[in-house]
Amino acid sequence: MYIEERCFTKFTVPTEQYDLPKRFTFPFYYQPHPLCVLAANQLQQHLKTQKQWQHNFGLSDDPKNIIGKMFGVLLVKNQQGELGFIAAFSGKLAGQNHIQGFVPPVFDLLASNSFFLNEKITINELNEQIDTLANTPQLASLQRDLQLLDxxxxxxxxxxxxxxxxxxxxxxxxxxxLQSESDNKTADSGLQALAQQSVFDKWRLKELNEHSQQLAQKLQRKIEQFTTQINELKWQRKKLSAELQNKIFSHYQFLNQAQQSKSLLDIFAETAMKTPPAGAGECAAPKLLHYAFSHQLTPLAMAEFWWGASPKSEVKKHQQYYPACSGKCQPILKHMLAGMTLDENPLIVNYGEDKDLELVYQDTDILIVNKPTEFLSVPGKEISDSVYQRIKEQFPQATGALIVHRLDMSTSGLMVLALHPQANKYLQKQFIQREVHKKYVAIIEGIPQQDCGEIRLPLTGDFYDRPKQIVCFQAGKPAHTSWQVLERYPKKNQTRVLLTPHTGRTHQLRVHCAHKEGLNMPILGDDLYGVRGKRLHLHAQTLNMTHPVSKVAMSFTANAEF
Known part of the structure; x- marks a missing residue:
């Protein structure tokens, strides 16, 4: 039985030495507050020792039904002014919505008095009718007869x-x-007979085709007696499912600090998606905030961490902290955090403002620059300062797009720019045909056993958490990376590696290093796939290409400053 009053948890260790947060956590990019780390550690100790429920996180030797989970802690003060925290999990835990000590879902689909269960019965009955009709022996026999007839x-x-x-x-x-026959009358008679034979043959083929179609149509009409019923039932099911889904979305009502309530339907109606995605509202962050607002708890800070084995597609590491997702949570949290004072959004800070853009080479056709870390290649939504913007200002005579390829904002290193459209076109052709060769230097967290290797993991964008990429063998684009150990640092448990991308997918090197089927060792300082640090230790060190005008082979090197 779920016991709601147990959700507020007091700290088991002293907290007086820690200052309280001055502002609430910016949930999409943050370093956990020390008190949130204490709360997470206390929750993690509970996860290790509790015996009340069982869930296979993939931390044992049991290979079946492994499901890692996102957990969240929300630092709060209760009405008595006591400091504590509340905890939540995303989705279900141990097959349940309610677990003692965790906040409940915003809306419980599985409650005994929920409309969901009754309406789901009707949909399940339609499923059974569809399956019964689709698997009836008579329909199977008719389909076999039609196939045999064809x-x-x-x-x-x-x-x-x-x-x-x-x-x-x-x-x-x-x-x-006949045409060589001297008797014209005999020839004409013979040719006429041949023409009649030709017409007769065409009639025979037409007659056989029509007869075949008639036989097939007779069987198809019998089959349609079943398929019409099946399609009608499927239409009913689709209609009821859509109505039920909208009803569910309307029952997910989220409070904010001002006690204003908004449904998932209303929240996502204001977005480009329009319709809430599956699982929206079931993440830990909105569950925590909704519980706090509905129980007069004052939210102070928040953190979420992954617990368990890494999933197959995403890069998630055991006990590592992660921000809220952009696709499902951002629209909801925008409403829930309205009116609250948040930490500054680091994503709109220009960290490259005081950095110099080093010019490595220039002529009348191209430029080679050494881009600093945390500096944009092209203008962003909030920040215009970038390689493109500075080169445009520094070389006003340049024409065309300038940018031929990009580096991630966090990645430093060599870039080539074209000063006129003809150079741009030729350089782009080289990139498309993979005739431009780049090598990167990185420091990864861990020490590989081998000295070199190949990684082939197809990549595609994470639809619900952009700009992250995921590994997907069904829809992903091929991505191939070679790696080689340059130097091992056993005391730091780090390794300097040389990375050679043979394809140019977004975040390819970062994902290939971090993913469990790649090196399983994130690049040091990777704020998306590893642990945030002072900088991402990834640098485009060498660039080999052919000059777009002179056609001379060129090679450039810029050593990494880490």
Missing amino acids: TQQQQKIDELKVELIENRKKRKKQRQL
Whole structure:
């Protein structure tokens, strides 16, 4: 049985030495507040020792049904002014919505008095009717008969076509003989007979085709008696499912600090998606805030961490902290955090403002620059300062797009720019044909056992958490990276590696290093796939290409400053 009053948890260690947060956490990019770390540590200790429920996080030797989970802690003060925290998990835990000590879902689909269960019964009944009709022996027999008929009739048609071709060849020879006949009357009579034979043959083929179609249509009408019923039931199911989904979305009501309530339907109606995605509202962050606002708890700070084995597609590491996702949570949290004073959004700070853009090479056609870390290649939504903007200002005579390729904002290193459209076109062609060769230097967290290797993991964008990329063998684009150990640092548990991308996918090197089927060792300082640090230790060190005008092979090097 769920016990709601147990959700507020007091700290088991002294907290007086820590200052309280001055502003609430900016949930999409943050370093956990020390008190949130204490709360997370206390929750993690509970996860290790509790015996009340069982869930396979993939931390044991059991390989079946492994499901890692996102957990969240919300630092709060209660009405008595006591400091504590509340905890939540995303989705279900141990197959349940309610677990003692965790906040409940915003809306419980599985509650005994929920409309969901009753309406789901109706949909399940339609599923059973559809399955019964689709798997009836009579329908299967009719479908087999139709398939057999199609095969047999096509064989007859093919045999007749062969016969008609032979007939046509014979008539051709006979026409040639008749045309050389001296008796015109005999020749005319013979040619007329051959023409009638030709018409008769065409009629035979047409008759056989029509007869085959009639036989097939007779069987198809019998099959349609079943498929019409099945399609009607499927339409009913689709209609009821859509109505039920909208009803569910309307029952997910989220409070904010001002006690204003908004449903998922209303929240996502204001977005480009319009319709809430599956699982929206079930993440830890909105569950925590909704519980706090509905129980007069004052939110102070928040943190979320992954607990368990890494998933197959995403890069998630055990006990590592992660921001709220942009696709499902951002629209909800925008409403829930309205009116609250948040930490500054680091994503709109220009960290490259005081950094110099080093010019490595220039002529009348191209430029080679050494981009600093945390500096944009092209203008962003909030920040215009970038390689493009500075080069445009520094070389006003340049024409065309300038930018030929990009580096991630966090990645430093060599970039080539074109000063006119002809150079841009030729350089782009080189990139497309993979004739430009780049090598990167990185420091990764861990020490590989091998000295070198290949990584082939297809990548695609994470639709619900951009700009992150995920590994997807169904829809991902091929991505290939070679790696080689340059130096190992055992005391730091770090390794300097040389990375050679053979394809140019977004975040390819970062994901290939971090993913469990790649090196399984994130690049040091990777704020998306590893642990945030002073900088991302990834640098484009060498660039080999052909000059777009002189066609001379060129090679550039800029050593990493880490």
